[in-house]
Amino acid sequence: MSALARIALTAYRWAGVAAFPCAGLFLSIRAAKGKEDRTRKLERVGYASADRPRGPLVWVHAASVGEMMAVTALMRELRRCDINVLLTTGTTTSAQIAGDRLQDGVIHQYVPVDALPGVRRFLDYWHPDLMIGVESEIWPTTLQELHDRQIPQILVNARLSDRSFARWQRHPTVAASLFSKLAMVVAQSDLDAERFRDLGAWPVSMSGNIKVDTDAPACDSALLASYERQIGHRKAWAAISTAEGEEKIAAMVHRALKAHMGQLTVVVPRHPDRADAIEAMLIEQGLVVARRSRDDRITPETDVFLGDSIGEMGLYLRLTDIAFAGRSLIKDGGGSNPLEPAVLGCAVLSGPHVENFRESYQKLVRHGAARVVRDAETLAKAVHFLMNNHVVRHKMADSGMEAVQDMRGALTSTIKAMEPYINPLTVKARLEPKKAAGE
Incomplete structure (x- = not known):
């Protein structure tokens, strides 16, 4: 020394x-x-x-x-x-x-x-x-x-x-x-x-990455069935592991698509203790919010289902087949784990700042399982495209599960x-x- x-x-x-x-x-x-x-x-x-x-x-x-x-x-x-x-x-x-x-x-x-x-x-x-x-x-x-x-x-x-x-x-x-x-x-x-x-x-x-070898996140099947009934035939997409600022981007995407799609947006912040501030921001944007921590029902008027509980990512990802992985549209965010949504059959979207998961994203992108967006506008376009293209969406989901299997x-x-x-x-x-x- x-x-x-x-x-x-x-x-x-x-x-x-x-x-x-x-x-x-x-x-x-x-x-x-x-x-x-x-x-x-x-x-x-x-x-x-x-x-x-x-x-x-x-x-x-x-x-x-x-x-x-x-x-x-x-x-x-x-x-x-x-x-x-x-x-x-x-x-x-x-x-x-x-x-x-x-x-x-x-x-x-x-x-x-x-x-x-x-x-x-x-x-x-x-x-x-x-x-x-x-x-x-x-x-x-x-x-x-x-x-x-x-x-x-x-x-x-x-x-x-x-x-x-x-x-x-x-x-x-x-x-x-x-x-x-x-x-x-x-x-x-x-x-x-x-x-x-x-x-x-x-x-x-x-x-x-040993995260590939972990079991898919579990969820309560009865609870999942209840929320699926509440959502009904509405299309849904999720923004998961979001960092401060990305919830506002999710709200912008929701408002841009709402008139055409009538979709439900699921927002799962990385830190649930920010839920009160996130809810206040969403309401200020004119959106109707249901919170998991309050056991709020999802009604046809609900715009955003706020996943502010701990350890229920398996539930939120099973409510959709399109997932934006957060901490990736903010500089130095580092990205968040894309393997959980991929293994559960979601088409994965992400911003460009994914340094902490570079290898995983490279493999998912090569398999055609993930797409990179630059900002709120390109995220909205990607969500809109995938919601309207069943074949492409399911091909991305299948490719993601294949990529995860190859990485084990x-x-x-x-x-x-x-x-x-x-x-x-x-x-x-x-x-x-x-x-x-x-x-």
Whole structure:
């Protein structure tokens, strides 16, 4: 490690120690804004709220809902090997979904802030045998502490956006010091793999995107049937995972097409806590809104069905076969996952800013399953065209499902790459009694 990198990382480490006494106040402010769980704030400073089971334990960290859903199948495979799994996330939404959906043997906790006292307290209690991070989570203090304790850290489904890669490149010695501490990187694409190698990671392999291997998002069949009856014969399209500004674009598209199509527009914001502001904007635009969180009925007068619930993307996508994937018409948005709508038989539309899912979009576009729009006008034209062209719409949907099938296999490749770390834990797990520590 160069002297400059050592100074920078040491400064970061001790800045975290100095700021740690203020963590309680910081977390209380976030809790007041709904960004932290008031009842579980102590987890964020390293205090556990669950027993540590006896036997090998793998710590899996997924920052938010998308990353968590991506590694659900991987955690299932670890449990089949009788390995305990500790899942940490950073958002209240992901914690809620984890509580509803995770299988037995997976313990959920909030991830501790990246400050030495909290990280040490967390690791002293849980004693993980292996840490698996998802996509691009690099926390310097946590990474250093894992390295010092000889706990391997593997990054799976790893990716680096253009912006993140450029930022790391401006500090090459710091990047090399951090990325070289990773035991292994399993990247989403050849480009991502090359970027991780350039920054000092080794070994690096490429598996593809494990989100392709996740199950299609489920939904309540009775609830789906109820909404389908309410919608009746009206045509519908959806704008999903939208960022601020894109809901207004969806409203513009709806108003442009309403006189000709009489369609229903389904809007699913990326952050449901913005629903009140979105509803106010839609009403100001003269639109009639039904909200999922209020169990509002969809009537013939309803213009927009606002999907402001958590974990029901499977429901919203099954109400339509045309889906615009958001965070893609705003600069630096990065795009949103197009694989969920594709696997559920939707023709996919997207803006041009899809850096975080570049590989997936390239494959969908090559298969004829996705189309790129530039703005509200071209989005309106694309929605209008697809609503009026049954053959084209269904061809795009069929092509999307074929493309997803062709892309599968990343989970198998990821597990195979990790076998040198997983197999010893499997043997250990099957030799030890499965009791909670202290029993």
